[in-house]
């Protein structure tokens with residue numbers, strides 16, 4: 001039976017679970033429990049549009065597993081949101097929180113909407129309306145949302161405010177990724193890119209890289225992609241290509257990353273809320289005939305997203321959406337190292353090809369875990385009424401990312417498995433310990449060989 005692509009994402013996520021279970025110290029009950037989400041909420045959200053008409057949007061919130069703590073995961077606004085995809089994302093969050101050892105389970109949410117078609121007021125009404133629908137499902141000690149694709153700090157602020165109004169109590173710890181004045185954490189904005197950067201710094205140490213010789217391509221130049229590119233560029237890495245949903249730029253000599261970020265972000269047509277201008281429209285290369293301002297950053301070649309993935313570079317960083325490296329193009333990926341900043345950019349069939357070609361893939365549940373780690377710091381600060389300095393946040397994040405990267409790298413080496421499988425093994429061992437601590441058939445029916 002063929003599955004819908006979005007159901008396929010969830011089925012694919014479970015395949016990785018089965019593979020990792022072969023190497024983990026895991027009872028069969030744990031595996032059984034992890035194959036289905038704890039609960040799935042399906043909501044409709046009526047929104048009064050600016051022209052007076054009513055539009056009804058649909059959304060989901062999935063709480064996948066809360067054995068290790070409250071469920072944690074972002075809310076995505078995207079026209080392609082599907083419950084199968086949200087379940088897969090919530091499953092990944094469960095594993096990701098266990099990979100970095102923070103006391104959270106996994107969850108995720110999404111609303112089917114193209115936010116670029118909404119006015120700011122419509123966007124605010126939709127954000128508050130979604131919270132009104134899920135207010136009994138979330139909470140600082142049960143389920144804690146955060147930003148994801150096409151949601152941001154301002155939206156998290158509206159959502160926290162709406163939850164607080166419903167509960168008649170200011171509750172900053174219900175959501176993370178908030179603006180700083182509303183209880184956000186310093187260092188949350190660049191945490192995902194920074195976490196990936198700390199992983200790359202460990203590889204640099206292990207492999208003895210000279211940054212100036214390392215060519216990097218970044219697919220997806222949003223929050224996560226821009227920050228990892230910025231930090232690597234500052235250390236002397238050569239960022240030769242970047243792209244967004246409209247396409248990319250290649251400049252073998254290396255891009256001026258800070259200027260590219262500045263130019264891209266100047267193109268935001270609805271102010272601070274969304275970036276609608278594409279990298280290709282920016283003056284680094286212009287749209288095909290554009291030569292404006294190219295002097296200050298040099299010129300580049302326009303390439304497609306497909307071409308970017310297949311470039312002859314040393315490090316490829318997919319930082320956009322799922323399913324970018326597939327069975328179809330995996331054989332043409334020439335980068336020996338792939339750092340998965342996006343969630344689920346590689347399909348399980350593609351994994352096989354990449355492994356056969358000895359490509360080192362630092363998997364999403366490790367490479368992009370910096371975001372949720374600093375979200376945990378934000379939640380902890382809100383719960384305790386503290387505010388940490390940016391240096392403090394960076395130092396704590398570096399400690400966690402470095403330690404977990406090295407544990408997983410070593411596990412992969414010891415068990416002769418790829419880093420993705422090793423990351424899942426590491427996560428499953430931690431989740432398994434928590435489940436076992438509540439008692440399984442090993443305790444209740446000792447004769448059962450589980």
Ligand code: NAD
Pocket residue numbers: 147148149150151192219220221222223224225243244245246305319320321322341342343368369371372
């Ligand atoms: P974002 O909305 O800020 O940026 C996404 C970028 O990807 C934009 O530049 C967009 O134009 C580009 N894009 C969209 N479709 C594309 C395509 N088909 N090809 C190339 N580029 C495309 O989102 P973000 O927060 O940077 O998230 C990017 C990825 O990182 C997502 O997979 C997200 O789940 C993951 N992630 C983000 C965080 C975080 O804290 N921001 C944390 C963990 C994981």
